[in-house]
Amino acid sequence: VRARVMEVIEAPSVDYQDIGGLEKEIQEVVETVELPLTQPELFASVGIEPPRGVLLYGPPGTGKTLLAKAVAHQANATFIRMSGSELVHKFIGEGAQLVRDLFQMARDKAPSIIFIDELDAVGSRRTHDGTTGSAEVNRTMMQLLSELDGFSERGNVRIMAATNRIDMLDPAILRPGRFDRIIEVPLPDEKGREQIFKIHTRKMTTEEDVDVQKIIEEMEGASGADVKAIVTEAGMFAIRRRSKAVNMEDFEKAIDKVLHKETPVEVPTS
Ligand code: ATP
Numbered sequence: 001v002r003a004r005v006m007e008v009i010e011a012p013s014v015d016y017q018d019i020g021g022l023e024k025e026i027q028e029v030v031e032t033v034e035l036p037l038t039q040p041e042l043f044a045s046v047g048i049e050p051p052r053g054v055l056l057y058g059p060p061g062t063g064k065t066l067l068a069k070a071v072a073h074q075a076n077a078t079f080i081r082m083s084g085s086e087l088v089h090k091f092i093g094e095g096a097q098l099v100r101d102l103f104q105m106a107r108d109k110a111p112s113i114i115f116i117d118e119l120d121a122v123g124s125r126r127t128h129d130g131t132t133g134s135a136e137v138n139r140t141m142m143q144l145l146s147e148l149d150g151f152s153e154r155g156n157v158r159i160m161a162a163t164n165r166i167d168m169l170d171p172a173i174l175r176p177g178r179f180d181r182i183i184e185v186p187l188p189d190e191k192g193r194e195q196i197f198k199i200h201t202r203k204m205t206t207e208e209d210v211d212v213q214k215i216i217e218e219m220e221g222a223s224g225a226d227v228k229a230i231v232t233e234a235g236m237f238a239i240r241r242r243s244k245a246v247n248m249e250d251f252e253k254a255i256d257k258v259l260h261k262e263t264p265v266e267v268p269t270s
Contacts, residue, residue: 006080006081006082006101006102006105007079007080007081007082008078008079008080008081008105008109009069009072009078009079009081010078011072011073011076011077011078011079012069012070012072012073012079013073014066014069014070014073015070015073015074016070016074017199018066018070018199019063019066019067019070019199020063020188020192020193020194020195020196020197020198020199020224020227021063021188021189021191021192021193021195021196021224022063022067022185022188022192025056025067025183025184025185026067026070028181028183029054029067029071029160029183030071030074032050032051032054032181032183033050033054033071033075033113033158033160034071034074034075035050036050036158037075037077037111037113037156037158038074038075040156051180051181052148052151052159052177052178052179052180053148053159053160053161053178053179053180053181054158054159054160054161054179054181054182054183055119055160055161055162055163055166055174055179055181055182055183056068056160056161056162056163056183056184056185057162057163057164057166057182057183057184057185058164058184058185058186058187059164059186059187059223060164060223060225061223061224061225061226062185062186062187062188062223062224062225063185063224064117064162064185065081065115065117065162066224067185068081068113068115068160068162069115071113071158071160072112072113075111075113076111077110077111077112077113077156077158078106078109078110078111078112078113079112079113079115080102080105080106080109080112080113080114080115081115081116081117082098082102082114082115082116082117083116083117083118083121084116084117084118084119084120084121084122084123084161085117085118085121087099087121087122087140088121088122088136088137088140089121092136093136095122095136095137095139095140095143096139096140096142096143098140099140099143099144099147100143100147102114102147103147103151103157106157106159107155107157110155110156110157111156111157112156112157112158113157113158113159113160114157114158114159114160115159115160115161115162116144116159116160116161116162117161117162118162118163118164119161119162119163119169119173119179120163120164120165120166120168120169121137122137122140122141122144123141123144123163123169123170123172123173124137124165124168124169124170125168125169125170125171141170141172141173144173145172145173145178148177148178148179149177149178161179162185166182187221187222187223188222188223188224188227190216190217190220192224193216193219193222193227194212194216196224196227196228197212197215197216197219197227197231200227200228200231200232201231204231204235204246205244205245205246206245206246206247207245207246207247207248209247209248210246210247210248210251211248214248215251215255218252218255219255219259221259222258222259226258226259229254229258230251230254230255230258230259231254232254233253233254233257233258234246234250234251234253234254235250236254237249237250237253237254238250
């Protein structure tokens, strides 16, 4: 049961080149997570401690998980992902133990990167409403804080977390020595959307009528995950026509389907 809640990838295949936009954010992650793993002596000789925990925050589907996987790839580290919401909603009563297991596994498989998705599910401001649910969440969070505190800054285990709701986080979790490096991962701008579009259409056959600039403009407000979904949908429309190449109309229909559909685009992360 416990193994199922963790996703473990020995060395993820995601590369920094698979990430569109986010140059500044990649740079920050390189300095705060990758370098402490690959060149710890840099920190030792300058005499500073790298941050223990790095928190990525921003809207859903902007590439936070991608970024964490790419660092693990670059540092040749094991990537261990655990979802905060699964931790507290699916494995009720086991949260604290799972956190312990998570850190133990990370030490066993070091060098490694722990990635905790949906950190807000574990680390929200405590409600003190006395329900068993929140007592359980509190226990899980106390365990997480204690693992973070007992964690060697110079070790070869690094920890990253992500949230869409930084405003909800308990200040205790953001205290110095914990998740004290905060990196915003925003929605892509036009340039970013173009790069993400190029990444996801790398292997796609397109007709000459495809106007990339227009597509990029029409995708205003789209996340990286939306851009990817649009490319996939456009491909599906082409397949439906039994065509080998995707045309402009396929893209128009895909944009409409992904961005303008009535029901919210959000998919529950089981
Ligand atoms: P969530 O907060 O919902 O967990 P996230 O920020 O972790 O989202 P990812 O899981 O990294 O988002 O993104 C989902 C998918 O969308 C990725 O696997 C990738 O295919 C695509 N994607 C998102 N952002 C980017 C990006 N910046 N460049 C390229 N692809 C992206």
